[in-house]
Amino acid sequence: MHPKALLDACSELVGQVLKFEHPADAVVSRYFREHRSLGPRERATLAETVYAVLRRKLLFDHLAPSGSGPRQRRMAILGFHGPRDFLKSALTEQEKSWLDQCDAIRPQDLLERHRHNFPEWLVQPLKDQLGEGFWALAEGLNQPAPLDLRVNLLTDKREDVRRELELAGLHGQPTPYSPWGLRLAGKPAINRLDAFARGAVEVQDEGSQLLALLLDAKRGEMVVDFCAGAGGKTLAIGAAMRNTGRLYAFDTSAHRLDALKPRLARSKLSNVHPAAIAHERDDRVKRLAGKIDRVIVDAPCSGLGTLRRNPDLKWRQSAEAVQEMTEKQAAILQSASRLLKPGGRLVYATCSLLRQENEDIAAAFGAANPDFSAMPAGQVLEPLKVRDAAALCSGGDDGLQYLRLWPHRHATDGFFAALWVKN
Numbered sequence: 219m220h221p222k223a224l225l226d227a228c229s230e231l232v233g234q235v236l237k238f239e240h241p242a243d244a245v246v247s248r249y250f251r252e253h254r255s256l257g258p259r260e261r262a263t264l265a266e267t268v269y270a271v272l273r274r275k276l277l278f279d280h281l282a283p284s285g286s287g288p289r290q291r292r293m294a295i296l297g298f299h300g301p302r303d304f305l306k307s308a309l310t311e312q313e314k315s316w317l318d319q320c321d322a323i324r325p326q327d328l329l330e331r332h333r334h335n336f337p338e339w340l341v342q343p344l345k346d347q348l349g350e351g352f353w354a355l356a357e358g359l360n361q362p363a364p365l366d367l368r369v370n371l372l373t374d375k376r377e378d379v380r381r382e383l384e385l386a387g388l389h390g391q392p393t394p395y396s397p398w399g400l401r402l403a404g405k406p407a408i409n410r411l412d413a414f415a416r417g418a419v420e421v422q423d424e425g426s427q428l429l430a431l432l433l434d435a436k437r438g439e440m441v442v443d444f445c446a447g448a449g450g451k452t453l454a455i456g457a458a459m460r461n462t463g464r465l466y467a468f469d470t471s472a473h474r475l476d477a478l479k480p481r482l483a484r485s486k487l488s489n490v491h492p493a494a495i496a497h498e499r500d501d502r503v504k505r506l507a508g509k510i511d512r513v514i515v516d517a518p519c520s521g522l523g524t525l526r527r528n529p530d531l532k533w534r535q536s537a538e539a540v541q542e543m544t545e546k547q548a549a550i551l552q553s554a555s556r557l558l559k560p561g562g563r564l565v566y567a568t569c570s571l572l573r574q575e576n577e578d579i580a581a582a583f584g585a586a587n588p589d590f591s592a593m594p595a596g597q598v599l600e601p602l603k604v605r606d607a608a609a610l611c612s613g614g615d616d617g618l619q620y621l622r623l624w625p626h627r628h629a630t631d632g633f634f635a636a637l638w639v640k641n
């Protein structure tokens with residue numbers, strides 16, 4: 219594609235995404251469906267340009283007014299993913315000299331907000347938790363996320379799959395913490411691989427694998443994945459149960475559960491029972507009260523732990539929306555806890571970075587439910603072959619209370635988990 223045409227396409231797509239009417243990944247997918255002739259390289263340039271604009275939007279908003287032409291074109295020029303020479307061959311003389319001026323600005327001359335690119339409401343809660351580490355997080359969230367796979371240990375061994383992928387030209391390394399994962403170099407398309415088609419691998423961030431691992435579901439147990447969605451964790455838990463027992467996959471979204479079905483078929487699992495529920499107090503939930511060995515609540519949350527993949531979330535979320543979400547989280551956790559039988563394990567998890575959705579929810583649940591005893595996540599992970607488990611945890615007297623994963627420290631999405639046992 220001619221550089222001018224590619225820049226025009228980037229500018230059009232940036233304009234669509236910046237309306238924030240739909241999630242950025244949905245807008246990009248729709249654009250690709252409507253422009254089927256785009257090749258893989260052009261698609262990569264379009265997607266990366268859009269994501270760069272979303273990641274550094276405050277800086278680009280600050281630089282754009284000094285340029286000329288439509289705002290979306292100026293934003294696309296600033297975020298353009300590709301060689302500068304290629305980009306410049308698409309620019310007018312005026313645009314070239316404006317871009318040179320922008321490139322010459324030194325980061326230390328910028329205001330803080332133009333360096334971190336977070337909305338104001340998010341800055342203080344993150345600084346309170348991280349101190350100076352806040353800047354490493356801001357930098358880490360601007361890096362693309364790696365592509366992690368979870369090997370289906372029901373059917374395959376991790377090392378065998380790693381070798382098989384190597385033969386197909388894909389280089390993978392065992393993930394540092396999860397005993398189930400492989401981290402691939404680059405962003406190869408994996409859905410045409412035999413290993414994918416036969417269910418030997420699923421795409422799953424290493425952090426998400428660790429949440430499923432924490433539940434430590436055993437053969438023959440009755441288990442509930444309360445917010446199963448498209449079943450990322452369900453599939454990992456079902457395999458950990460060696461396809462025995464009964465694993466209920468609940469969700470209020472039948473649409474998301476539908477996306478679990480083809481994955482389930484590939485996985486060879488027959489112990490999973492998906493069920494759409496109307497709300498967390500659904501009759502189906504009441505009927506199972508006191509009968510379940512393990513429950514995981516992967517609660518709906520702000521998703522701010524996934525900003526590397528979904529940078530639009532920082533512009534689509536708000537302090538008010540997070541506050542509303544916490545009420546939902548507390549209600550879901552409380553209802554889900556009623557499912558457990560004595561001795562049963564409860565895991566509460568989010569992919570949020572905020573204490574409000576994490577430690578605060580866990581502390582309130584603990585205080586209101588003396589029949590549940592907190593279990594330190596660090597002590598649970600150690601015997602599960604997780605290397606350096608203590609480095610993944612925080613909170614409590616020994617720093618082992620909660621699983622707390624950070625993109626800049628652990629190269630995973632941001633995740634939180636708290637655990638209890640029912641007395």
Ligand SMILES: C[S@@+](CC[C@H](N)C(=O)[O-])C[C@H]1O[C@@H](n2cnc3c(N)ncnc32)[C@H](O)[C@@H]1O
Nearest residue numbers: 445446447449450451469470471498516517518
């Ligand atoms: C973080 S997502 C789950 C992701 C999924 N566990 C995975 O690993 O792919 C949260 C899910 O909670 C569901 N949800 C929202 N409200 C709910 C409720 N009251 N009861 C059960 N699920 C709910 C949403 O539909 C969404 O699929």
